Amino acid sequence: MKLLIAMGNEPVRSALMRELQGLDHVEAVYECGDSDTAIREAEELNPDVVLMATDLQPDDGFETVRKIIGRVPGVSAVLIAVNPAPADFRRALQVGARDLLEIPVNRKDLIGALESAAEISRGKRNALQGIAAQIVNQKTPKIAKRIVVFSTKGGTGKTFVSTNLAAGLAAQGKRVALVDLDLQFGDAAIALGLVPQRTIYDLVQSYAEFDVTLLEEFMVRHSSGLSVLPAPLYPDESEKITVEDVQRVLEVIQTGYDYVVIDTPPFFEERILVALDWADNVLLVAGLDIPSVKHLKTVFRTMGLMAYPEEKLFIVMNRADSKVGLDVAEVERHLGRRVKTTISSSVEVPRALNAGEILILAKPNTKVSHEMSALVKSFISGDGPAPAVKLGETGGGRGLFRGR
Ligand SMILES: Nc1ncnc2c1ncn2[C@@H]1O[C@H](COP(=O)(O)OP(=O)(O)OP(=O)(O)O)[C@@H](O)[C@H]1O
Numbered sequence: 001m002k003l004l005i006a007m008g009n010e011p012v013r014s015a016l017m018r019e020l021q022g023l024d025h026v027e028a029v030y031e032c033g034d035s036d037t038a039i040r041e042a043e044e045l046n047p048d049v050v051l052m053a054t055d056l057q058p059d060d061g062f063e064t065v066r067k068i069i070g071r072v073p074g075v076s077a078v079l080i081a082v083n084p085a086p087a088d089f090r091r092a093l094q095v096g097a098r099d100l101l102e103i104p105v106n107r108k109d110l111i112g113a114l115e116s117a118a119e120i121s122r123g124k125r126n127a128l129q130g131i132a133a134q135i136v137n138q139k140t141p142k143i144a145k146r147i148v149v150f151s152t153k154g155g156t157g158k159t160f161v162s163t164n165l166a167a168g169l170a171a172q173g174k175r176v177a178l179v180d181l182d183l184q185f186g187d188a189a190i191a192l193g194l195v196p197q198r199t200i201y202d203l204v205q206s207y208a209e210f211d212v213t214l215l216e217e218f219m220v221r222h223s224s225g226l227s228v229l230p231a232p233l234y235p236d237e238s239e240k241i242t243v244e245d246v247q248r249v250l251e252v253i254q255t256g257y258d259y260v261v262i263d264t265p266p267f268f269e270e271r272i273l274v275a276l277d278w279a280d281n282v283l284l285v286a287g288l289d290i291p292s293v294k295h296l297k298t299v300f301r302t303m304g305l306m307a308y309p310e311e312k313l314f315i316v317m318n319r320a321d322s323k324v325g326l327d328v329a330e331v332e333r334h335l336g337r338r339v340k341t342t343i344s345s346s347v348e349v350p351r352a353l354n355a356g357e358i359l360i361l362a363k364p365n366t367k368v369s370h371e372m373s374a375l376v377k378s379f380i381s382g383d384g385p386a387p388a389v390k391l392g393e394t395g396g397g398r399g400l401f402r403g404r
């Protein structure tokens with residue numbers, strides 16, 4: 001405990017100091033002889049306990065205790081007096097002191113009173129810390145789980161996966177936004193059967209600064225509850241969207257939702273790198289063919305060169321049951337990495353995409369929908385599917401790439 005002794009009588013004060021200084025639980029003892037210094041030092045030193053003579057000057061000990069308790073959060077006070085009157089005990093309690101000791105006081109009573117005062121101070125301070133932490137937590141805006149669906153190869157199923165994942169999460173009652181960052185040829189809105197009126201282009205052209213409420217005016221609502229920020233309607237509008245525009249959209253949108261899912265074009269570019277950096281999880285969609293595996297290898301190597309945290313990367317093997325020459329085990333061997341998430345091939349997928357229907361919602365009982373639902377659930381219950389760890393590694397695959 002940190003202790004401050006305030007007492008006008010110098011010889012008694014020195015005797016108390018000697019008594020208390022070397023004690024086990026006593027970290028520091030400060031002293032002063034008048035009430036003004038006592039209040040100042042209590043505020044500066046933030047002691048756990050103040051031990052105060054009742055006959056302090058110019059304010060008496062009672063008044064000084066009252067002021068110190070009002071100004072120093074969590075402090076406890078013990079008063080000490082020669083020949084205290086019965087009324088003094090009552091007054092001590094009224095000003096908030098824990099105890100009133102009588103001089104001469106025996107060592108055991110003195111230490112006992114100070115320790116129990118320190119104990120109370122600790123309890124009060126812990127409670128205050130808890131309240132402070134709660135306030136801080138309330139002030140920090142909630143940040144969405146950020147999922148980017150990516151592959152450098154075209155047509156692997158990014159739009160199918162991102163739209164079904166986003167709508168699937170929304171259908172579970174989560175607040176979800178889908179941003180179509182395939183800025184030139186994005187078709188996420190079409191896949192959802194939506195007709196966009198306004199797009200990301202209109203947003204960034206109209207406003208240099210915006211908040212989530214304003215951003216939402218540029219989004220379209222899907223029947224699942226999902227909000228979609230569509231890609232520009234015309235390809236040439238894409239070029240006018242800057243890296244900073246994308247950065248701002250992502251920073252703002254993450255504060256308004258439980259999940260933000262991003263659909264992407266089939267290539268690396270600056271605006272996509274921004275999204276990849278921003279993401280908590282990157283789902284790399286691939287197929288069971290050699291070009292797909294080559295693309296995936298390049299993605300891993302490129303992201304390794306960028307020192308990208310490995311545990312953010314997940315492989316989603318789409319059309320994993322296709323009989324096209326490779327099987328999942330062979331792909332794993334080629335990649336040197338585990339593939340934990342697979343989605344079957346089904347004619348229902350293009351059928352739903354063409355009809356603007358979300359398969360996972362329109363036909364929840366198909367095999368593909370069950371597999372997509374498992375992906376949705378993995379994000380609801382935790383951090384998504386198992387990361388794409390290297391073969392031979394079992395767990396979370398922490399740490400940076402070692403390059404290959
Ligand atoms: N599991 C699947 N089974 C059958 N067909 C699928 C499956 N996944 C995707 N497809 C079909 O493959 C085509 C490409 O899918 P999608 O548009 O989702 O890919 P993409 O990666 O977004 O393409 P792009 O790179 O052009 O944006 C679509 O016609 C879709 O219906």
Ligand SMILES: [Mg+2]
Nearest residue numbers: 158159182187
């Ligand atoms: Mg697409």
